[in-house]
């Protein structure tokens with residue numbers, strides 16, 4: 001399909017669905033090219049880069065178990081259980097291994113296998129086996145009936161619906177950005193994994209522009225500016241994230257608030273003011289207590305009833321005095 005769609009296509013939309021370039025339609029379909037720089041194309045590119053990231057880590061540290069590796073906004077990550085401790089110092093080495101895999105231009109090969117065969121092929125990959133077993137309960141999630149879809153490049157295998165770029169050589173402009181911890185399935189009772197983040201773009205220029213934007217954002221980091229410009233501080237004795245606004249910051253904040261209020265009035269909103277705490281009956285009526293009581297502050301018990309702090313964050317509460325007139 002690649003030849004028909006032109007050299008810039010890295011995947012295709014076939015009757016609206018994203019497919020690999022190797023997909024062979026049965027019968028008449030509508031086919032549109034997906035180019036690397038488009039939103040869909042970047043998703044495919046980043047998702048493919050995540051495979052190569054995990055593959056590189058497996059090559060460097062045999063015995064690595066790989067969990068999940070999605071494309072995310074501006075990049076990708078992979079969660080891995082690596083047999084040794086890996087710090088940010090190792091990112092250049094992992095990136096070098098990824099570049100070697102890219103240079104090998106390994107084709108991504110789609111395979112449809114039975115559930116039992118998939119389990120056998122992932123015999124040393126506990127996380128993948130767990131996902132396959134879970135999907136077995138939700139029939140159809142991984143493919144029709146008993147079929148599981150796998151993608152292989154070289155001898156490295158992942159459980160995945162695709163699509164991917166045709167071969168690793170199409171993943172050109174990427175870099176690894178950071179490393180952190182993450183729990184398997186986001187549950188702190190589960191094993192802690194190493195999460196490695198990267199970013200991938202359609203061209204070297206796009207990658208450089210992105211890295212430049214990150215640098216600029218860092219220079220404008222509000223935590224840094226707050227200190228440098230003597231706007232606010234968070235004294236240890238008050239608790240983390242509890243801010244004290246200094247005179248310059250206080251004035252700046254007032255000007256922002258005035259501007260926001262004026263803007264609301266100009267756009268037809270009416271101001272109303274509501275208390276920050278209320279009797280339990282309000283939160284029973286709203287449904288908050290039934291649904292979110294675990295995440296609400298405990299009640300203040302008084303002679304006139306139990307009072308709860310309203311269960312919305314400060315930013316939302318600040319916007320709350322305003323009600324749209326329309």
Ligand SMILES: [Zn+2]
Nearest residue numbers: 047160161162
């Ligand atoms: Zn994949």
